[in-house]
Amino acid sequence: MNSLSSHVLDTTTGKPAANMQISLTAPDGETVSSITNADGRCKEWGEITFVAGTYSLRFHCKEYLLNTHRESFYPHVDIAFDITENGGHYHVPLLISPYGFSSYRGS
Template identity: 65%
Template structure:
């Protein structure tokens, strides 16, 4: 069975982002809210069963960036990705700063 996790890091401050809201959008049209823990990680999607298809994570980063850095260009960051037919773990990290972001498929 597929599993999904994420990790949010503030590249300007050099630390994880705690208590950041993340919304998961599933291929079925469901939305599930998650929140990063004190280490900036999120892997709790309730009882969601992951199947192959296109998913999207929305990272609600404006409040954090405004509070921490006083400015931001991005109110949120959306990352769309495809879960394949394999049954592996998917990890989607986000590296943020007030004026840039980056992501990749992690492990």
């Protein structure tokens, strides 16, 4: 069974990005929204079953960056990734600052 989590870290402050909205789009086009907790983590995706296919996470970072840094080059960050059949747990972190971001497959 596949599962998905995410974590947003603010590389400028060195702290988690709490209360950031994240939208997940499944291969069939279904979209659900969630929000990062106080530790910048998110693993609640409603009733989505993670079948094989291409997914997309949209991190709505503008409000967070404006509130925290008073500036934001990015209104949002989209990360597309593939989930394979029986791929296990997928963790997609986002490292964000007002003028840069990075991601990788975490554990």
